[in-house]
Amino acid sequence: MADIKAPMGGKVIKVSVNVGDSIAEDDEVAVLEAMKMEMPILSEEDGTVAEVKVSAGQTVEAEQVLVVLS
Amino acid sequence: MEALSLPSQVLRLLLRGQGPRSGQAMGESLGCSRAAVGKAVARLREQGFVIQARCNQGYTLLNEPPEVLPARVEARLEPGSLGLPLYHFDEIDSTNLAARRQAESGAPHGACLVAEHQSAGRGRLDRRWQAPKGSCLLFSIVLRPDLRLDQVFGLTNLAALAVCRAVEAMSPLQPLIKWPNDVFLAGRKLAGILTEFTSRAEKVEFVVVGVGLNVNLTPAQLDKLPAPAASLKAASGQTWDRAALLARILSEAGKLYGLAASGGWPELAGEYQARSLLAGKLVSVRDGEAERRGVAQGVDESGALLLEESPGRVSVIRHGDVSVLSYGDS
Numbered sequence: 001m002a003d004i005k006a007p008m009g010g011k012v013i014k015v016s017v018n019v020g021d022s023i024a025e026d027d028e029v030a031v032l033e034a035m036k037m038e039m040p041i042l043s044e045e046d047g048t049v050a051e052v053k054v055s056a057g058q059t060v061e062a063e064q065v066l067v068v069l070s
Numbered sequence: 071m072e073a074l075s076l077p078s079q080v081l082r083l084l085l086r087g088q089g090p091r092s093g094q095a096m097g098e099s100l101g102c103s104r105a106a107v108g109k110a111v112a113r114l115r116e117q118g119f120v121i122q123a124r125c126n127q128g129y130t131l132l133n134e135p136p137e138v139l140p141a142r143v144e145a146r147l148e149p150g151s152l153g154l155p156l157y158h159f160d161e162i163d164s165t166n167l168a169a170r171r172q173a174e175s176g177a178p179h180g181a182c183l184v185a186e187h188q189s190a191g192r193g194r195l196d197r198r199w200q201a202p203k204g205s206c207l208l209f210s211i212v213l214r215p216d217l218r219l220d221q222v223f224g225l226t227n228l229a230a231l232a233v234c235r236a237v238e239a240m241s242p243l244q245p246l247i248k249w250p251n252d253v254f255l256a257g258r259k260l261a262g263i264l265t266e267f268t269s270r271a272e273k274v275e276f277v278v279v280g281v282g283l284n285v286n287l288t289p290a291q292l293d294k295l296p297a298p299a300a301s302l303k304a305a306s307g308q309t310w311d312r313a314a315l316l317a318r319i320l321s322e323a324g325k326l327y328g329l330a331a332s333g334g335w336p337e338l339a340g341e342y343q344a345r346s347l348l349a350g351k352l353v354s355v356r357d358g359e360a361e362r363r364g365v366a367q368g369v370d371e372s373g374a375l376l377l378e379e380s381p382g383r384v385s386v387i388r389h390g391d392v393s394v395l396s397y398g399d400s
Contacts, residue, residue: 007218007219007220007269007272008219008220008372008388009386009388010388010389011357011388011389026270033389034223034374034388034389035223035226035249035250035251035373035374035388035389036226036250036251036264036265036389037222037223037226037250037251037265037266037267038266039219039267039269040268042269042270044270057358059357059389062220
């Protein structure tokens with residue numbers, strides 16, 4: 001299991017994966033927005049999406065878990 | 071700063087004016103032959119520069135093309151500027167997209183792309199952005215900063231400060247920054263900044279800072295835009311030289327970046343506050359359905375807006391649309 005966390009506080013503007021998706025390193029799992037900047041969140045490893053913990057429109061804090069990989 | 075091309079160096083000498091300059095003298099000061107100077111002059115003429123040559127006197131620059139050509143910008147850059155290498159496009163999809171492509175194929179820190187026209191100009195969230203060809207200054211800078219992700223936002227502020235400084239240095243106009251990514255003049259939008267970046271393992275790989283600045287749009291052209299906007303020409307009554315303006319912005323950006331890189335963020339935050347459209351004003355921050363109101367303070371070291379919602383209670387704002395409430399009701 002690996003958690004993909006928000007590197008900083010912001011708003012989730014897009015969740016790019018669904019539970020059960022196979023993803024590879026550097027695949028985009030979500031896009032955050034803060035201060036009018038879009039920040040793609042990339043996976044650091046290959047895996048399968050076990051859980052999506054946020055949805056579009058939600059505000060997140062730094063270090064909050066966005067997606068769990070198995 | 072990378073070495074400038076010989077045509078740019080020759081142009082730099084010709085721009086100093088004070089009568090004709092001989093090929094011999096220019097060659098001596100640039101460390102090249104008189105023949106090499108002659109070739110550089112020929113290259114400049116091919117690009118549309120009008121350079122008069124007189125026997126036994128030398129070269130005089132009579133006219134420059136209006137485009138934001140690399141030689142025109144490079145010849146005006148101060149040491150320590152950002153903006154090298156500089157790439158000019160007559161038309162491109164968007165300078166930010168092109169800068170991303172260049173960065174992904176290895177463009178160095180400081181590289182700058184400028185276009186006369188964007189066929190797919192983008193604002194945030196892919197909002198389209200259009201301007202008549204040659205009327206605006208449209209450029210993107212590639213940065214490779216040693217920053218944490220949460221510090222990248224400071225670069226948007228840095229670009230906004232560079233635009234304000236440059237306009238102030240070249241005119242009596244005083245633009246102000248509307249957090250987080252716009253520059254305003256007399257209550258209307260003058261410039262927008264779109265910062266994008268790519269990161270790996272919480273480290274920033276590169277950042278692209280794109281700027282769209284309304285320079286020579288006429289009042290009639292401004293009226294056709296969907297939202298109220300300002301231009302330097304409409305505000306000053308004069309046509310601006312976009313190449314000189316870009317060179318000044320890149321020079322200021324270089325100084326500001328140097329300050330930031332040596333730990334000067336608090337100083338930058340102070341200047342930001344002094345140039346802030348919002349500081350001290352009662353503002354509304356809308357984020358979807360939610361709205362917060364308070365008195366805008368400055369920015370913190372990450373570039374986030376500090377909002378005093380009630381006396382002594384300050385929140386850190388990272389997203390939402392900010393508007394100034396004309397009539398205070400707090």
